[in-house]
Amino acid sequence: MLGTHVNLLLLAAENVVGHWRAYLVAAAGLVLPLALLLCGVAVSEGLKADAVASVDAGADLYCTWDMFGRDAPLPLDKIAPLADIDGVTRAVPRIIGRTIVGSAVVLVVGVPLDQIRRAAPQVDGRLPADGSEVLIGNELARITGLSPGKTIALDAHSLRLFTVVGVVRSTSTLWSAKAVVCDIDEAATVFGESGHVTDVCLYARAGYESLAAESIERVDDRYRVQTKSIVHNYVVRGMSIREGVFTILFALALAWAIPSFAILTYMGHTPRRREIGLLKAEGWRTAHVLEMVACENVIVAVFAAASATFIAIVWLRVFRAPLIAPFFVPDLPLFPNIVLPARFLPLPGLLALVFSLVVTMTGSIYTTWRTSITRPVDTLR
Amino acid sequence: MNAVPPLLRLIDVTRRHGAAHDPQSFALGPLTLDVLSGTWTSIVGRSGAGKTTLLQIMGGLDAPDTGRVVIANPDVSNGATGSPDVVRRFDIGFVYQQGVFVEHLPVWQNVAVRLIPAGVPARERRRRAAAVLEELGIGEMLDRRPASLSGGEQQRVAVARAVVHQPRIVIADEPTSNVDADTGSAIVNCLKGLQTRGSAIIVATHDSAVSASSDRCWHMESGRIVDE
Numbered sequence: 001m002l003g004t005h006v007n008l009l010l011l012a013a014e015n016v017v018g019h020w021r022a023y024l025v026a027a028a029g030l031v032l033p034l035a036l037l038l039c040g041v042a043v044s045e046g047l048k049a050d051a052v053a054s055v056d057a058g059a060d061l062y063c064t065w066d067m068f069g070r071d072a073p074l075p076l077d078k079i080a081p082l083a084d085i086d087g088v089t090r091a092v093p094r095i096i097g098r099t100i101v102g103s104a105v106v107l108v109v110g111v112p113l114d115q116i117r118r119a120a121p122q123v124d125g126r127l128p129a130d131g132s133e134v135l136i137g138n139e140l141a142r143i144t145g146l147s148p149g150k151t152i153a154l155d156a157h158s159l160r161l162f163t164v165v166g167v168v169r170s171t172s173t174l175w176s177a178k179a180v181v182c183d184i185d186e187a188a189t190v191f192g193e194s195g196h197v198t199d200v201c202l203y204a205r206a207g208y209e210s211l212a213a214e215s216i217e218r219v220d221d222r223y224r225v226q227t228k229s230i231v232h233n234y235v236v237r238g239m240s241i242r243e244g245v246f247t248i249l250f251a252l253a254l255a256w257a258i259p260s261f262a263i264l265t266y267m268g269h270t271p272r273r274r275e276i277g278l279l280k281a282e283g284w285r286t287a288h289v290l291e292m293v294a295c296e297n298v299i300v301a302v303f304a305a306a307s308a309t310f311i312a313i314v315w316l317r318v319f320r321a322p323l324i325a326p327f328f329v330p331d332l333p334l335f336p337n338i339v340l341p342a343r344f345l346p347l348p349g350l351l352a353l354v355f356s357l358v359v360t361m362t363g364s365i366y367t368t369w370r371t372s373i374t375r376p377v378d379t380l381r
Numbered sequence: 382m383n384a385v386p387p388l389l390r391l392i393d394v395t396r397r398h399g400a401a402h403d404p405q406s407f408a409l410g411p412l413t414l415d416v417l418s419g420t421w422t423s424i425v426g427r428s429g430a431g432k433t434t435l436l437q438i439m440g441g442l443d444a445p446d447t448g449r450v451v452i453a454n455p456d457v458s459n460g461a462t463g464s465p466d467v468v469r470r471f472d473i474g475f476v477y478q479q480g481v482f483v484e485h486l487p488v489w490q491n492v493a494v495r496l497i498p499a500g501v502p503a504r505e506r507r508r509r510a511a512a513v514l515e516e517l518g519i520g521e522m523l524d525r526r527p528a529s530l531s532g533g534e535q536q537r538v539a540v541a542r543a544v545v546h547q548p549r550i551v552i553a554d555e556p557t558s559n560v561d562a563d564t565g566s567a568i569v570n571c572l573k574g575l576q577t578r579g580s581a582i583i584v585a586t587h588d589s590a591v592s593a594s595s596d597r598c599w600h601m602e603s604g605r606i607v608d609e
């Protein structure tokens with residue numbers, strides 16, 4: 001009994017090799033969309049993990065101001081009461097804005113200097129010692145040629161010159177890859193908003209997050225507070241929706257692969273039809289023929305999924321995910337010049353295998369069955 | 382009363398190709414025939430007389446429109462008492478008029494292809510194929526591809542495939558046409574050897590030497606046996 005299955009599997013392997021041209025073309029049609037799909041999912045997972053890690057390592061609460069029912073910058077005099085809330089251990093105001101350096105749109109992040117030192121990001125160079133010094137993101141350094149010791153001009157409301165003293169090295173700071181991190185007072189001057197901050201990051205004692213959030217809203221109902229878990233959920237949901245849309249697009253592309261596979265491997269393929277007719281004439285049961293073809297499909301599907309995974313890794317690591325990356329990070333060009341964070345998880349690989357199996361099985365089993373149940377005299381004609 | 386029951390029996394078999402009113406259509410039968418174990422039956426007649434159609438129905442490659450084909454007990458026409466696939470695999474060996482092969486497989490795989498679903502290991506399949514091919518004088522061609530063989534060699538491979546499982550019935554459709562005298566002789570000897578071991582040999586042929594050596598000879602015309 002086992003011998004039959006082993007024989008059929010080995011013959012299937014010989015058939016795949018024997019019909020390698022047809023199978024190669026069919027597998028290539030499968031590999032290309034699968035590779036792009038795996039690449040996209042890996043980028044999405046990488047970005048999601050990055051963002052989640054960033055949220056997890058960040059503040060426990062984020063506090064802004066309510067103006068006309070929407071989030072608005074927080075007046076400076078509203079910061080001090082936050083630090084006095086029971087359970088809050090630290091309140092860090094931030095100014096976050098955008099300006100243009102050269103031709104690049106950059107994110108300006110202003111935080112108190114001591115907080116920069118406290119966060120201790122990994123940098124090439126050193127941390128700023130006073131307000132005239134800034135850190136820049138590695139992508140900004142790459143595209144502008146800035147490096148420690150050079151001067152950068154930030155011009156939003158007023159023009160200010162700063163000395164770059166460090167380049168943030170970490171790859172997990174994609175969001176700040178084109179960022180300038182400076183002292184909060186300098187940021188206020190650059191944007192001409194000395195009376196407000198964008199938000200306040202609050203750190204709370206373990207277990208006090210919810211209590212602190214309720215207490216803040218009791219102090220003044222115009223405070224708008226978001227907990228870490230809410231931000232975490234926003235990030236994950238946003239990424240998942242994008243990934244879902246991406247996967248659906250590729251599922252449709254793969255659906256087109258089914259008839260292509262059928263045409264390339266079976267339908268109208270006279271030698272193949274005669275082969276099946278011969279096997280039937282030689283006493284093979286329809287079940288034997290179907291099992292052999294199913295084995296061929298498994299071989300092709302495993303090959304396609306493995307090839308797709310390999311190509312996806314190369315596409316991502318070597319070529320930096322061209323065509324795919326802009327779908328997930330809209331600011332990126334079609335051919336990105338930064339290495340994106342990516343995670344290759346087992347599940348998408350398994351999904352690729354399942355997709356391949358569905359395409360190959362759907363594209364061949366019915367036509368094989370039809371051929372198998374036809375009288376040998378007709379298929380051998 | 383016949384002491385030896387027929388191995389193969391056709392009962393009122395008919396088969397039509399094309400519509401009845403079409404002058405180009407062809408009708409076989411009705412035919413009622415018996416074939417006994419250990420006999421050699423030749424079928425002769427002009428091209429288009431119905432020899433191939435009759436052989437295909439006997440071999441279970443085609444089904445009759447009416448009537449029944451009984452091999453021992455299994456009924457290959459409707460599968461009521463035995464699957465045609467099973468009957469073909471165990472009881473029948475068929476030599477096709479034109480070489481039909483799985484082109485990408487080597488000769489030994491083609492010869493032993495019916496042993497694959499039986500679970501016979503590759504080494505044993507190769508050994509059995511080699512033995513038959515040796516008997517037919519082409520033992521050295523085990524690993525060649527069918528397309529690289531001459532017509533005569535292909536015909537011998539086809540015969541080897543039909544007899545490798547020692548079937549009770551061998552049906553051959555013009556096995557010695559388009560082959561040289563030596564090849565024809567090797568094929569006939571191989572089939573004779575099987576006949577002596579009790580198999581029934583049924584051969585459609587234009588070769589008078591083949592038909593002359595048979596136990597019975599059916600002459601066909603327009604789908605009917607007109608002389609025996």
